[in-house]
Amino acid sequence: MTATPPQPESPSMPRAHRPPQVSAAVRDALTLMSLPLVAVLALPAAFAGGGTRRWFGGRAESQRAEAQAAKDAAAAAFYELDTAQRDLRISIETIAAVDDSPAARRAAADFEALGHRIDEASHRYINAVDAHDLDRDDLEASAASHARTELTRAKDELGRVKQDLDRFADGLGPLLGKAETQLARLAPAVERARQSLLAASNALDTVRGSGLRADDLAARLAALAPELTKLNQGAGQHGVPQTLERAERVAREAEAIRAEAERLPERAAEIDHRLVSLRTRAQALTTRAGQVEPVLSELRRRFTLACWQDLQHVPGQAAETVRQAELKLTEAQAARDAQRWPDATALLSTARALLNSTDEAVSAAGDRLQRLNAVQKDPQQEIDRTRFAIRDAQRLAMAGRHTPDPRHARPLDDSVGRLERAIATLDGRHPDYWHFLTETEAVRQTVARVVAQIREERGGAAGH
Template sequence: MTATPSQPYSPMVPRAHRSHRPRGRGAVRDALTMMGLPLVAVLALPAAFAGGGTRRWFGGRAESQRAQAQAAKDAAAAAFYELDTAQRDLRISIETITAVDDSPAARRAVADFESLGRRIDEASHQYINAVDAHELDRDDLEASAASRARTELTAAKDELGRVKQELDRFAEGLGPLIGKAETQLARLAPAVERARQALLAASDALDAARGTGLKADDLAARLATLGPELTRLNQGAGQHGVPQTLERAERVTREAEAVRAEAERLPERAAEIGHRLVSLRTRAQALTTRAEQVEPVLSELRRRFTASCWQDLQQVPEQAAESVRQAERKLAEAQTARDEQRWPDATALLSTVRALLNATDEAVSAAGDRLRQLNAVQKDPQREIERTRFAIRDAQRLAMAGRNTPDPRHARPLDDSVSRLDRAIATLDGRHPDYWHFLTETDAVRKTVAGVVARIREERGAGH
C-alpha cells in the first residue's frame, strides 16, 4: 500500500494513524471525577490547573462534533490498518502463486491483484488526505470544521471498507490457485532430498561394483552427468523456479535410481553373460553334430519320394554349417566384449547368436520332421483324410445350427474345402504319389475351415 501524505510518512507510525484524544474540559472532568472530586469543585478549579494554558471553551456542540470527528478518525484508521494487513497477506499468496504457476489463470490473478492495488492506493490517498486536512487537536476548532472532518473521514472509512470487501472476494477466488501452489511447494523439499539420496545411493552402488573388479565406466559417465544437476538443485527454486526444480529433482531421482539398480545388478549381469556364453557355445557344437545328420535324411527322401517332397530342403546342410560358423564367430566377439566389460555389446552379440542358432535348429529339424510326416502319410493316408473331413463336417454343423439354410458366406468356403480335399486325395493315385503336396493341401483346407468357424462364432457372439 503506497500513499503520500502532506507531511513525512513513517511506515511504522504514520501521522495519519496516531490516535489523538482531546484534552479539553470533558477529559479533565472525567479524570478528576475518577479521583473522587465533586463536579462543583471541578468547575471551580482555576484554569492554571491544566498545567499551563487551556483550550478555550466554545460550548458543548463543538466538543460533541470534535468527539464524533475523532471517533470517525479512529474508525478510518482501523479500516486502513485492516485493509493494509489484508493486502500484505494477499501479496504473499500472489507471490507464492507466481513462484509456482505460470498458467493463464495465474497471470490473470496477478493482473487483477495489480488492479486492486490501484484501487487500494486511491482509497488510501482519500483517507490520508482527509486526516491531513483536519487538525482535530486545534484549540479553536469550530463545530462546522469538526463536522466536515467527520463527514470526510467517514467517507474515507466507507471507501476503505468497500475496497476491503473487493479484496476479500478476490482472495476467496484464489483458493484453487493457492492450493495448487502450496501443494507444489510442499513437494519441493522432499523431492530435492530424494534426488540427493538417490545420487548418494547410486555412488555407493557404483563403488561396491568396482570393488568386485568391474570397471562400470558407462555407469560412472552417466552418474557424472548428474553432477551439474545436483548443483542446480542446491542453488534452489528461487533461482531456477519451483516447477523447473521439481521436474529436475524427479528426473535426477529417476536417472540416479536407474544407475544404482544397474550397478547393483552388474556382478550378476557379468556372471549371467558368462553362463550364456558357455550355454550357446555348447548349443552351437550340438547343432554342428545334428547338421551332419541332415544329409542321410535327404538321401532317404530322394530315394523314396518325388522331388517335390525334398527339393526345398536341399540347401539345409550347407546353410546350417554356415549359420553355425557365423554363430561361433559372434560368440568369439561376445567373449571379447565380456572380457573388456562392454556389457551392452556382449548382450547384443549373444542375442544375435541365439537368433542364428534358433534358425539353424528349425532348418535342421525340418528335414527329420519331413521324413516322419511323409512316412506316416505313405503308410496310412486315410488318417489324414479323416482328420480333414472331420474338421469340415464340424464346421458345417456349426454353420447350420439354428438355421434352415446356411449363410452363403460360410457355406461357400466350406463347399470349396470339400472340393479341394477331393482333389488332394486324387493326387495319391498313380505310381509316384506326391505325398508332400497332399499334406500341404490338407493342412491348407483345415486352416480355411478354422477361419470359417472363427467368423461364425464371432458373428454370433456379437449378435448375442
C-alpha cells in the same frame, strides 16, 4: 511579597474603625498574591477543568467524538485491507513461481488491477486523515462533521475494495492449491534426487571394489553432476516446475544407475553362463546338422521332388549359421573380458538368434520326414481331422439361424472343395504328399479364421 489579610470585624469595634469591605475580586487577587509563583501558574489549568482545550459546548465535543470514531473505523479498514493485500501477494507470487499457464497470468494481471484500486482507496483515506486535525482546540462542530463524513466515505470505499479482494482470493483456490502442492513436492523431490545420487555413487564404489570397472555407469553418473549443481542453486534461479522436473529425472536416472550397479556382478555371472550354454548348443547343432544329409537322402529316395526340394540348402546353411554364431560368441567373450557389458549382451543375443534359425532348419528336415511317413501310411487321419474342423465350423455358423451368413458360408464351402481336390491328388502313382499336407493345413487355418470371426461378432452383439 506577602499581603496582610483583612481583619475580621469585631462586633464591639466602632463602625468608623472597621476595615472597609472588599469585593470578591479584590479578595481573590489578594489571595493570589499570597501564593507561591508555581501555584499561581498552575491555577488557570485548574480553572479550565484539567485540560488545555477550549470549551465550545457539548455539540462540538459530540461531533469531535463521532469524527474520531469514524477515523478509528477507517484506520481499522485500512489495516485489514493492507493485511489482506500482503497475504494475497504472497499467494500470487507462489502461483507465479510455479505456474506459467494462461490462468495464472490472468490472475497476476487481475491482482495488479486490484492493486491500483487499493492504492486509490488508500490515498483517499490518507488524504482524509491528513486534511482534518481532530485534536485542534478550536475545532468547530461543522469541521468535525465534515471530517466524519469524509472518513466514513473513505472507510466504506476501503471496505468495498476489501470485499472484491476477498472474492478474488476465493477464486484463486484451484491455482493456489496446485501451486502449493508442487511446492510441497519440491523439497522432498530434491532430497530424493540427492539421496539417489549418493546411493548410486556408493553402489559404484562397491562394484569397483569387487574388480568390475563399470565405466559406462560411471560416465552416466558423472553426466548428472551439472544437474545436481542446478538443483543446489535452487528453484529461485531455475523455477519451481523446472526444478521439480529436474529432481524427478535425476532421481530416476540415479536409481537406474544404482540398480544396474548392484546387478552388475549378477549380470557378469549371467553372461558367463550364457557363453558356456551357447557354445554347448553350437556344438550340438553342428552334430545335428551332420544328420540332415541322411534324412534328405531318404526323402529323395521315397518321395517326389516337391516333398524335399526346399530342404536342399539346409546342410550348407546350418554349417554357415553355426560358424557365424561361434564367431559372435568369440566377440562376446572379448567384450565380456573388456567389461563392455552392453556389447557382450548384444553379441550373445545375435548368436542365440543364429542358433535358433539353425535349430529350426535342422529340425525341419526331420519333421518333414516324420509327417510324410505318417500321411503315406494313413492319409485318412489327416482327412478326418480336416473334415471335422469344417463340420464344426458349419454347425457354429448355423446356430440360431435358418440360413448361414454368406460371409461365413462362402469360405467354408470353398474349404470343402479345396479339401476334395487335395484328396484327389493322392490317387496318382507318385502322390505329392507334401502338397496334400500343406493344403489340409491351409484349409484348417481358413476354417479357424471363420470360427474366430463368428465368435467375435456374436460376442460383440451379446455385449450390446
